[in-house]
Amino acid sequence: MSRQPMRRTIRGGRPYFFDDPAIDKVLNMVVVLASEVWTLRERLMAMEAIQVTRGGLKAGEIDRFEFKPEDEANLSAQRKEYIDSLFRVLAEQVDEARRSKPAPSAAPAKAQRSKALKSKANKATARKKK
Amino acid sequence: MLELKHDLRLAKTRDEKARMNFVSGLRAHVLNDLASGMRSVYDAKVEPQFRREQKRVPKDGPEVHKAIKGNDYFKFYSTLRVTAQDMVWQSVIPPLERNRPELKQKAAKLAGKSKARGTLRLQPNFEVPRYVSAIDVHLMAGNYDGEYEKDDLAAGSLYDNGLAVFSFGLMGQNLDDIGQSIAGFIRLKYPNLQPKKILDLGCTIGHNTGSWKDHFPEAEVHGIDVAAPCLRYAHARAEAQDRTVHFHQMNAEKLDFPDASFDVVFSSMFLHEVPKKSIAKIMNEAYRVLKPGGLMLHMELPPNSQLSAYDAFYLDWDSAYNNEPFYKPFRDLRPEDLCQKAGFDPKKYVQFVIPSVGWYGEKVWREAATRPPEVDSDKTGRLTDGILWYCFGAWK
Structure with missing residues (x-):
């Protein structure tokens, strides 16, 4: 072997x-x-x-x-970049929301989402009833 | 993290050691702090609610389990325990994978050294029982018998190094606290017992087998197991520690030893790994190979019949969630019945609760030989600070 x-x-x-x-x-x-x-x-x-x-x-x-002021500034910029990248996944959602226009093309998607939300709500009540 | 002391220990990088340290610390936190937290949550919330609804207290482990299952604290405790268990093995595999060729060379050198005194006997075409070959006990991928190359011993190394991380010091510097505590206890308690031959059943890497040699240097010590990679490792490990032990690949249900050939037949943490049908066969075989006047002794988790409902639930956790399907069924049996059915005289039944010699120190441990503690304690058989080892058996 x-x-x-x-x-x-x-x-x-x-x-x-x-x-x-x-x-x-x-x-x-x-x-x-x-x-x-x-x-x-x-x-x-x-x-x-x-x-x-x-x-x-x-x-x-x-x-x-203690860092020198210029190093501190550099570090501060890097820290912001780091935190932004950590929460990139949430920013994506916001970007998408801002890009989308309330045009007719958005309507079916919205309908679909509200349908999904409704079924989720139904499931939650069903669970509560249990 | 506990560093193994023998020559088969793996070379690890600084980061690998740090990961192991973290997992050991995490396990200690889960099994000491979170476990005691869960007990408080149970006492304050879960049990009172059960009493309000049922007008009585939970009668056994399964009732406690059912009552606590929906509790968030139980869920966090449990998922963290599974995570830590998984991380034990994951922390060992990378350095082990890298060290495999060297490990094999070292083992071959140790097994072949001129002063090698122990022996290794493997069986070609040996049939490993399905209760070992079909599952990954303790969530250890590959289990005891998994082989990845010819003459492999990786599973033995995974278990040894994993146990060092897993036990966070509670199993002794050499992972033999069970063997040292029990073999030494028997020597103290029964000075007239002078065994010539000792057998350890289901010995895996022989970490507790060698203790019998330490305490009874005149005796011939044998260890058997079904898993070849563990036995190869056990042999090299014993040689690295200059202990003379003879290892054989054998199924404890059908021993290849003559009748009445051993003075002591021992096992540790073994019976709970096999199905009930096999336990009966193993007990019969232990009786058969034991000489009249010999002692059978199994170190085990304490039986449910001797524990409170909560402590039973606490130990049963492993059966439900740590790939230990035979653990609760075994603990539901009465050890005294097992011995009697195998032919032992009920009057010759024995059981002990032995303080860990590593944890309590020699003084307390020695005192226990005259006055052992009670079984019913949340320290018995539980990997926690202040651990007590439980064992039962009978004289033939």
Whole structure:
């Protein structure tokens, strides 16, 4: 037998607990992301410790460090870009709304949406009745 | 994260170690903090509501499960526990995948070393029972027996390294706290028991088998399992630790050992992994291969009959959500009945609750040999701070 990569998916799938399994899935992604954030922190801490050992940094120097005004401005612009990109998916919706005109062509789409909303509302009442 | 001490440990990058640290921390949080939070939510909200509606308290684990299932806290606890369980294996696979060729070389070197004292006997064309070959227990992809190349031992390494992340220190520095706590306890409690031959059933990577050799150095120690990749790994692992253990690929339902050939027949966390029909056969075989005067001892999760409704529900969680289909059915059985049906004298039934030697330290653990704690505790068999190991068995 030649070497095969190890299997990573679980036979029989995984259990879900929320009414909509999407919630479990999103939570899983959040935790994996949290793990990567932690991983970065450990790496940064390692880098800092190495620098301190080598004399490139003094202990606590980063905590006392202040950016120069031009660096601060640069960072601030980058932070805005970062936050914008984080919520890009919501912006898309807004862009689309602003692009669409209340012309006759929009009418069927609107009708469809209100129909979808109605059926959603019906489902919600049905659930409540249960 | 616990770093394995033996030569088969995987080389990991800084980031891989950090991911493992995170998962261990997450597991400790879920199993200590969230678990105790869930108990408080149950006591304050779920149980009172049940009492208002039913005019009584929940009578068993399934009733508690039904009552708590719709609660948001239960859902978060559960989905986070599944996530953490999955991340245990996902944190090991990348470094393992990279290290596979080297791992195989190391293992071959250890197994072939001149001072190798233990042995490995695999069976060509061995039939792995379906309750192992058809499922991924503990959500571990590939299970114990999955093989990805010739003479593969990746599954053994996945389990060893995964267990190190999974146990967040509660299974000892060498993942042998169960073996050390129990083998040592038996030695203290029964100084006249001087076993010549000891058998460990369903030993996987032999992490608890070696403890018997440590506490009974004069004895010949054997471990059996159905999964070849775990046994290959177990053999190399035992050699790396200079422990003389003999591993065999064998099904515990049909042992290839003569009658009355062992003084101690042991297993740990094994019976709950097999269906009821097989458990009966395994108990019969244990009786058969045991010498008169010998001791059968199974370390297990405590039976539902000896737990409160809530604690039963808490342990049953694994059966419903951690790919452990035989776990609750096993825990619904009465261990004393199992022993009796296999031929053991009911008067010779024994059971113990043994404090983890790693967690409590030697003093408390030694005292327990004279006065073991009660079964009914939320620490018995539960991976949490202050864990107590449960075991039962009988003298032949």
